Amino acid sequence: MKRQKLPFTSIRTKLQAFFLISCLVPFIILGFISWYNYQKTINENVLFYKQQVMSLAADKLENFLSNLDQYFYAVYSKNLNLNLAKIEERSIEGVKANLALADTISQLRSYYGLSHTLPYISILSSDGDIVYQNDLALTTDYSFRDAEWFTRFTASKEQRCLSMPQLLPYHDMRYTTPTTAYMGYAHKITSYNTTKHQYIFYMEFDSSQIKTLLSPLIGGQNGNLFLFSGSSQIYTLNKEQFSEEELINIYQSCGPDAASRTMDIDGHRYLVNLYPLEGFALSILSTNSLEEIMAGVPDLKEFMLLLIGLSLFLTILLARYFSRKLVKPIEDLKAVTYEVMNGSLEVTIPPLPKDETGELGKCIDQMLLHIRQLIQEKYQYSLREKEMQIHTLQSQINPHFLYNTLETISSIAENEGIEQVSDIALSMADLYRYSISSSDELVPISDELTHIRNYLDIMQVRYGERICPHFHIDEEAARCRIMKLTLQPLVENAIYHGLEAKRSQGNLDVTVCAKGDFVLVTVEDDGTGMDTGQLDALREKLSPGDVDSYKSNGHIGIVNVYQRLRLRFGDDCAMLLESKEGTGTKVIVQVPKNMEYC
Numbered sequence: 386m387k388r389q390k391l392p393f394t395s396i397r398t399k400l401q402a403f404f405l406i407s408c409l410v411p412f413i414i415l416g417f418i419s420w421y422n423y424q425k426t427i428n429e430n431v432l433f434y435k436q437q438v439m440s441l442a443a444d445k446l447e448n449f450l451s452n453l454d455q456y457f458y459a460v461y462s463k464n465l466n467l468n469l470a471k472i473e474e475r476s477i478e479g480v481k482a483n484l485a486l487a488d489t490i491s492q493l494r495s496y497y498g499l500s501h502t503l504p505y506i507s508i509l510s511s512d513g514d515i516v517y518q519n520d521l522a523l524t525t526d527y528s529f530r531d532a533e534w535f536t537r538f539t540a541s542k543e544q545r546c547l548s549m550p551q552l553l554p555y556h557d558m559r560y561t562t563p564t565t566a567y568m569g570y571a572h573k574i575t576s577y578n579t580t581k582h583q584y585i586f587y588m589e590f591d592s593s594q595i596k597t598l599l600s601p602l603i604g605g606q607n608g609n610l611f612l613f614s615g616s617s618q619i620y621t622l623n624k625e626q627f628s629e630e631e632l633i634n635i636y637q638s639c640g641p642d643a644a645s646r647t648m649d650i651d652g653h654r655y656l657v658n659l660y661p662l663e664g665f666a667l668s669i670l671s672t673n674s675l676e677e678i679m680a681g682v683p684d685l686k687e688f689m690l691l692l693i694g695l696s697l698f699l700t701i702l703l704a705r706y707f708s709r710k711l712v713k714p715i716e717d718l719k720a721v722t723y724e725v726m727n728g729s730l731e732v733t734i735p736p737l738p739k740d741e742t743g744e745l746g747k748c749i750d751q752m753l754l755h756i757r758q759l760i761q762e763k764y765q766y767s768l769r770e771k772e773m774q775i776h777t778l779q780s781q782i783n784p785h786f787l788y789n790t791l792e793t794i795s796s797i798a799e800n801e802g803i804e805q806v807s808d809i810a811l812s813m814a815d816l817y818r819y820s821i822s823s824s825d826e827l828v829p830i831s832d833e834l835t836h837i838r839n840y841l842d843i844m845q846v847r848y849g850e851r852i853c854p855h856f857h858i859d860e861e862a863a864r865c866r867i868m869k870l871t872l873q874p875l876v877e878n879a880i881y882h883g884l885e886a887k888r889s890q891g892n893l894d895v896t897v898c899a900k901g902d903f904v905l906v907t908v909e910d911d912g913t914g915m916d917t918g919q920l921d922a923l924r925e926k927l928s929p930g931d932v933d934s935y936k937s938n939g940h941i942g943i944v945n946v947y948q949r950l951r952l953r954f955g956d957d958c959a960m961l962l963e964s965k966e967g968t969g970t971k972v973i974v975q976v977p978k979n980m981e982y983c
Contacts, residue, residue: 405704469482534549550567567590568594829863830897830906833870844880868949870946879912884910895908905973923962960972
C-alpha cells in the first residue's frame with residue numbers, strides 16, 4: 386500500500402509554517418501590546434490633562450477670592466471695628482463713621498479694581514441684621530439669620546465662605562434686576578478685644594463673574610464643571626446633566642481629598658476629578674464621558690484588525706515565494722540524485738544560488754567527478770593488468786630451458802675455473818626466476834633487496850668499481866611487504882640516468898627505515914642529476930591520472946612503479962623526487978606499515 390504523505394513532512398510546508406509563525410505571531414503580539422499601551426496612554430494623558438485643567442481652574446478661582454481677601458483686609462485695617470462701634474451708637478459720630486466707612490470702601494474698591502465686580506457690600510451683625518450697606522440696595526428690615534449659608538457659616542470655625550448663586554428677594558427692586566443671580570463672599574470680622582467675631586463683611590457679585598473667570602477652561606470640553614460649597618450647595622458652571630442628588634453622591638464618593646477615578650452613572654462610564662480649594666470651603670468637580678474621550682478608539686481597533694488581515698495576506702504570499710525560492714534548489718539536487726541512483730553518472734548540476742545549496746551542489750559535482758575518475762582508473766588498471774599478464778606470459782616461454790641453460794653455463798665456468806662467469810650465470814638465473822613470477826605478489830622488502838643485490842652483481846661486471854653500492858637497512862622495517870619489482874626499476878634508473886654518464890666512481894645508497902606508521906625506502910645516487918625542467922616533467926608524470934607510462938615505455942619504469950603502488954595502497958603511499966643537476970637524484974618511496982602488509 387502506498388504510504389500517504391502526512392502534512393508538514395515537506396520542507397516547503399515547514400518553511401511556510403515557520404515563516405507565518407515567526408512573522409505573524411510577533412506582529413499580533415505587538416499589535417495587542419500597542420493597543421493596550423494606547424488605551425493606557427490615553428487614560429493617563431486624560432487624567433493628567435484634567436488634573437492640569439482643574440489646577441488652573443482652582444488657581445484662577447483662588448486668585449479671585451484672594452483679591453477679595455486683600456480688599457477685605459485693606460478695609461479692615463482702616464479702623465473698621467472702631468467705625469462699626471460708632472455706627473451702632475446712632476449719633477452724630479455714628480453718621481460721620483458711616484460716611485467715613487463708605488468713603489473707605491469706595492476708594493479701596495476702586496483701588497483694587499472691584500468697582501464693577503462688587504456692586505453690593507454689606508456688614509452684618511452676628512445675629513444676621515444689617516449694620517451697614519452701600520448704595521442702599523437692601524431693605525433695612527431684612528435679616529440673614531435664616532439664610533442657610535449664614536447659619537452654617539456662623540456655626541463653623543471657618544473665617545470665610547462663599548454662598549451659591551441665588552436671586553436676591555431681599556434687594557430693593559428699584560436698584561436691582563430681579564432676574565440676576567448673585568453670589569456672596571463673607572468674611573468674619575474679629576473684635577480687637579476678643580477672638581470672637583461680632584460682624585460679618587459680606588460682598589455680593591454677579592454669578593456670571595465666576596463663569597467669565599472659568600470659561601476659557603470649560604469651553605469646548607466634553608464634560609461638566611461643578612462648584613461645591615460644603616457638600617450640599619452646588620453651582621453648575623456649564624451644563625445641567627445630573628440631578629442634585631446624583632451630584633451629591635458623586636461628590637461623596639470622591640472623598641475629601643483631590644482624586645481622579647472612573648464611575649458608572651446611569652449605564653455610562655465617566656471620568657470624575659475632584660479638586661478642593663485650600664483655605665476655602667470649596668471644591669471643583671469635573672465629569673467627562675469616557676465614551677466621548679475614547680470615541681476614536683473603535684475606529685483604531687477596526688484599522689488594526691484590517692492591518693493584521695492585510696499583514697496575514699502579505700505574509701502568506703511572502704512565505705510561499707521565499708519557501709519556493711529556498712526549496713527549488715533542493716528539489717533540483719533531489720532530481721540529480723535520482724538520476725545518479727538510476728545509473729546515470731553524466732548528469733549536469735543545474736545553476737544553484739551562492740549559498741549552502743550551491744556548496745552542496747559543488748560537492749555532489751566533485752563527488753560524481755571523483756566516481757567517474759575511479760571508474761576510469763579501475764578500467765585502465767584492468768587493461769594494464771591484462772597487458773602485464775600477456776607480457777609475463779611472453780616472458781615465461783620455455784623457462785626451464787633458460788634456467789637449465791644458465792645453470793649449465795655456470796657449471797662449465799666453475800669446472801674451467803672461471804668463477805666470475807659462474808657467479809654471473811647464477812645471479813642471472815635468480816634474477817630471471819624472480820622477475821617472471823606473479824607481478825602482483827606482495828613480498829617482504831628483504832626479498833626486493835636480495836633481487837637488487839643480484840642485479841647489482843651483474844651491473845658491476847659491466848661497470849666494475851665505477852658503481853659503489855651502500856645498503857642501510859632497518860631489519861624490522863625490511864620485514865614489511867611491498868609489491869614485487871618496486872625497487873629494481875628505481876636502482877636501474879639511478880644507474881642508467883645518473884651514474885652511467887659520470888666519469889668518476891659513483892655511489893648508490895639504498896636505505897630502508899620506519900617512520901611512524903610508514904616505511905620509507907630511499908634510492909639515492911650522486912650522478913649527473915636533473916635540471917629543473919626535467920624534474921618538473923617527471924613529477925607531473927607522477928600524477929594519479931597518468932596511466933599510460935607502461936605503454937609508452939615498454940618496460941616497468943619509475944612512473945609505472947608509482948602507479949602500481951597507488952593502485953595497491955591508494956593514498957597511503959607516496960613517491961618523492963629530489964634532484965639537482967651535477968649533484969645527484971634521490972627517490973623516496975613511502976608505503977604503509979601495518980599488519981595487513983607486514
